[in-house]
Amino acid sequence: MIGLCVSLAAVAGYETAAGYAIPVDATFRRILDTLKAGREVEYGYLGVRRSGEPTGPEAATGQGVRIEDVVPGSPAHQAGLRPGDRITAVNGQPIDDFDSLVLEVGKLPVETRVRLDVLRDGRSMSIEVVLSKYPVRGRKVVTERPPAWRGVSVDYLTGVVDGTGRPMFSALPFDLGVAVTDVQEGSPAWQAGLRPGMIIRQVGPTPVRTPREFLEAVGRHTGPVEIRLADQPDQPLRILPSGS
Structure with missing residues (x-):
């Protein structure tokens, strides 16, 4: 084929x-x-907004795409990209307009480390960025979901959308933590007070920004675990092991 x-x-x-x-x-x-x-297909997310420049083949100038804004806490923000920068290539692949930037970034897996060629104030530079998850609208058909920990499932803040298809946490820095997407009723996480829509910022003393970091952090504990939320950092939730 x-x-x-x-x-x-x-x-x-x-x-x-x-x-x-x-x-x-x-x-x-x-x-x-x-x-x-049976798993969810994930697409890379950078976290930049386009300028008012035209897009499409007729807009190709050889000068890349100009960044109008950088989403707070996004991979682009963490890597040091600034408004006014021009991205000219992704991993050596030339970028002519915003559509080609979205395509090149989106086809890469989440947490991929990519090299961006950037023009800033007339100077060329290379910037490395670790991608997050692009928010996909609509219903997801998934039969093999990541394992829940003590009844709670989490996802990237960048990848969670509300009922209208808009990113739920677009007004928040995306490095704030991980989003709680599901809590099994009656589970240890449910009994501790965790609910969908909450943002977990810390597991014990360890900050977490991705589902992988969250699972690694909780995996180091066999007993009770303290979870700190983004909006209640001084009021940790204590999650007991199953059957306690």
Whole structure:
């Protein structure tokens, strides 16, 4: 198999049908393998907002894409990107407009370390960024979910959306912690007071910013664990082991 052919489901009389060919490359295979395993497909997230410049092939200037704003706490912010910077390449792949930037970043897995070529005040530089998770709108069909710890499941702050499809925590720094996405009723986490929508900032003395960091931190404990929330850092929740 070298590609996948698809067609636009056009509305008769209103739209023109079009066909597309998607090549089977490393990104395609990663997504396909993830779907076959029943897991959620995740896409890389940088955390920059576009300028008012036009986008698309006609907008290509060879000068990259200009950053209008950097999302607080995002991977871009943590790496030191600034408004006014121009991103000219991602891992050596030239960037001509915002669409190509989203494509190159989005096809990479979460927590990938990428090299950005940047123009700042006429000077060229390279900046390394560790990507977070892009927020995907709509219903997710997943049969193999990450394991819950004592009844609680968490996700990246950048990857959680509300009922309208908007990022739930877009007004907060994304390095604040991890989002609680589900709590099994009656579980130790539920009994301790954890609920979906809360933000876990710390496990014991350890700050956590990703689900992996959270699971590593709680995995070091076999007894009761103190969890600190972003909005109540001085009032830790004490989560007991199952069956206690």
